[in-house]
Amino acid sequence: MKPILLYLFLVGVPVLAVSEVLRAGQRLRPPVFVEGTWMIERDAGAEASCSDDVISSDSTVLTISQSGPHLVLTLNGRNRTTLEGEIHDAKITAVTAGFASLSSPDSQGAAVPEIQLNATVERTSGSDRLLGALVFNPCPSITATPFSAKRQTTGPLQER
Amino acid sequence: MPQLPTLLIQVVVILLVARLVGWIFRRIHQPQVIGEMAAGILLGPSLLGWVSPAISSALFPIESLGFLNSLSQVGLLFFMFLVGMELDGRRLLERRHTAVLTSHVSIIFPFLLGTLAALYLYPRLSDERVKFVHFALFLGAAMSVTAFPVLARILTERRLLGGEVGAVAVACAAVGDVTAWCLLAAVVVLVRAYDSLAPLWLTVFGSAAYIAAMLLVIRRVLIGLQRMYEKRSAITQDLMALILLLVFGSAWVTEQLGIHALFGAFLIGVIMPKEAGFKRALSGKLEDLTVVLFLPLFFAFTGLRTRIGLVHGGDMWFYCALIIAVAIVGKFGGAALAARLTGMSWREAGAIGILMNTRGLIELVILNIGLEIGVISPAVFAMMVLMALVTTVMTAPLLDLIYPPRLRRRDVSDSGAARAA
Structure with missing residues (x-):
């Protein structure tokens, strides 16, 4: 009898606890999913500015990798710019973490321009969009470049 | 692009690095397999890709990884078949009371702690694609694994298999x-x-029907194969071909059923006849190629997916430490407590806890499945690979500390005397 009681206590009780934990977890809200490739389009009215090396005048690919709210964003414009940031609710904020000139590889080690990205995820039926602006500091001509981006593909985990 | 030369160079480099790091680990009294796991990480973006991105991308171009993955998956099918073959029901029956309680407690404790940790980690490391239930169940399952093959190797190297602790540990791990x-x-x-569009009931009933067919029909076929072996006293090429057909066929069915190809290979190994000569002959044909060639390829592929750089910043290292702590407390604590309550001394119970805490490459297999089905992110994958390495590396030195050689010798001689009496 003792082994059965022991089994019920040591195994049965934790099983019940697991089911309670699973129920409690249903209330948690995870971060919005933004991982994948996005195509950035600079707003038509935006002036030529410090952003020219970061996002091209035609279109630039923005790649986002995500771990919970933590994001790593890579802009593949004339130069490759890496930003690190977070997403809370539907708002993304990120700042420069690395910069590499694709046209002149010798520029590695050059001063990293300070760029801040602020964007909001907009959900419409069928497609997701990012609406936001890149803020350059210092920039003599213009400080913020508005942009929008359309999701191209989701991250590798979804492509199954 | 010529793919074969790339693949051949990859295999050569992987084998060289795996043997070298494995040898270094053997010198520090760790099982070779842990060194091979570490070698995989060294070849990935966490070291080679970080130190020399140019060499890394030349050696492992992205378009070539599909071939490497396919090769390593075939090797994993063989490996899971061999793991299944090692499970012997008769051994379990001898110690069913201790084994069932200890093993179930050593599963449910880390499982519970894993799901509790998921409450904290889910909003911080997951996203809206993944349901909480899936994330929590996967974290629980990944926390509760024991690496049966690594455990068996450690027990053999430490000469523990003949003693009570070794026998209980093997039975529990099985x-x-x-x-x-x-x-x-x-x-x-x-x-x-x-x-997917496939209904859940189809997968559940299909799997149940398949397992029943394996136990009631295929098992008899396998006994027939064993008789063929006994007639010739050797595994002929025709017999080997039949066995391979069954392994790959079973893997294909479970993959189609929506579970995973590895389950099919494992299942056919479990129901294989366990007659010593047949088992030894069959293992002899498959083991060397699997262990020496295919497993290092799998470790390398896992290493290429492991980006330890994703674990950066105080927050992420804290989550990583939490995962490692939960895994150790749950598995070690659960197994040791249950072993103590079934009558073992504290030292013996502690040894059981340490042995059950070994996760090894089975954990890597499970983590790769989690990453493939999208239930964990690459960052969680990297954290859990570190957890697998830490829990496996700590086994041998902690075992020597808590259950020193003099106690092991006494345990083995007492067990031998009890059997003789």
Whole structure:
């Protein structure tokens, strides 16, 4: 009898606890999913500015990798710019973490321009969009470049 | 692009690095397999890709990884078949009371702690694609694994197999393996059913029907194969071909059913006849190629997916430390407590806890499945690979500390005397 009681206590009780934990977890809200490739389009009215090396005048690919709210964003414009940031609710904020000139590889080690990205995820039926602006500091001509981006593909985990 | 030369160079480099790091680990009294796991990480973006991105991308171009993955997956099918073959029901029956309680407690404790940790980690490391239930169940299953093959190797090297502690540990790990794979199969079915059009009931009833067919029909066929072996006293090429057909066929069916190809290979290994000569002959044909060639390829592929750089910043290292702590406390604590309550001394119970805490490459297999089905992110994958390495590396030195050689010798001689009496 003792082994059965022991089994019920040591195994049965934790099983019940697991089911309670699973129920409690249903209330948690995870971060919005933004991982994948996005195509950035600079707003038509935006002036030529410090952003020219970061996002091209035609279109630039923005790649986002995500771990919970933590994001790593890579802009593949004339130069490759890496930003690190977070997403809370539907708002993304990120700042420069690395910069590499694709046209002149010798520029590695050059001063990293300070760029801040602020964007909001907009959900419409069928497609997701990012609406936001890149803020350059210092920039003599213009400080913020508005942009929008359309999701191209989701991250590798979804492509199954 | 010529793919074959690339693949051949990859295999050569992987084998060289795996043997070298494995040899270094043997010199520091660690099983070779842990060194091979570490070698995989060294070849990935965490070291080679970080130190020399140019060499890394030349050696492992992205377009070539599909070939490497396919080769390593075939090797994993062989490996899971061999793991299944090592499970012997008769051994479990001898110690069913201790083994069933200890192994089930050593599964449910880390499972519970894993799901509790998921409450904290889910909003911080997951996203809206993944349901909480899937994330929590996977984390629980991944925490509760024991690496049966690594455990068996450690017990053999430490000459513990003949003693009470070794016998209980092997029996617990065997029960634990079957239970953990069933849990993981359930998680995979749940996640895939959520994403696919195939109804859940079809997968569940299909799997149940398949397992029943394996136990009632295929098992008899396998006994017939064993008789063929006994007639010739050798595994002929025709017989080997039949066995391989069954392994790959079973893997294909379970993959189609929505569980995973590895379950099929494992299942056919479990129901293989366990007659010593037949088992030895069959293992002899497959083991060397699997262990020496295919497993290092799998470790390398896992290493290429492991980006330890994703674990950066105080927050992420804290989550990583939490995962490692939960895994150790749950597995070690659960197994040791249950072993103590079934009558073992504290030292013996502690040894059981340490042995059951070994996760090794079975954990890597499970983590790769989690990453493939999208239930964990690359950052969580990297953290859990570190957890697998830490829990495996700590086994041998902690075992020597808590259960020193003089106690092991006494345990083995007492068990031998008891058997003789």
